[in-house]
Amino acid sequence: MEMDHAHVTGMYWHILWALPAGVLTGWLHFRMLRIGTEALIHDTATGRALGLTALRFALTIAVLVLAALAGAPALIAAGCGLAVGRAIAMRAARRSQ
Numbered sequence: 539m540e541m542d543h544a545h546v547t548g549m550y551w552h553i554l555w556a557l558p559a560g561v562l563t564g565w566l567h568f569r570m571l572r573i574g575t576e577a578l579i580h581d582t583a584t585g586r587a588l589g590l591t592a593l594r595f596a597l598t599i600a601v602l603v604l605a606a607l608a609g610a611p612a613l614i615a616a617g618c619g620l621a622v623g624r625a626i627a628m629r630a631a632r633r634s635q
Contacts, residue, residue: 552612556605560619563601567620568627570594 571594574587598620605616 549609549611552605552608553615556608556612556615557619559601560605560616561623561626562619563598563616564620564623565627566623567594567598568624569630572627572631 570590574590574594577583577587577590602613602616605612
């Protein structure tokens with residue numbers, strides 16, 4: 539099966555936007571998780587915590603759906619980016635303790 543140059547180039551462009559979008563989304567997702575969890579633990583802003591939870595799920599779902607619509611390589615890149623973003627957020631959380 540032979541792929542033409544335009545298809546391969548388009549695939550690379552999808553990977554190039556999906557990977558950084560996944561990293562940013564993963565970092566935001568887990569950063570908002572920490573903020574929401576702290577708010578619930580300290581019983582300071584339950585409404586804010588619930589709003590952050592809805593926002594982080596909506597953002598993550600939107601990025602993953604857009605990546606899925608772009609194709610499997612973009613979805614894989616976004617998923618890998620989410621994992622990298624999680625690692626960045628977890629490292630920052632450990633340093634702040």
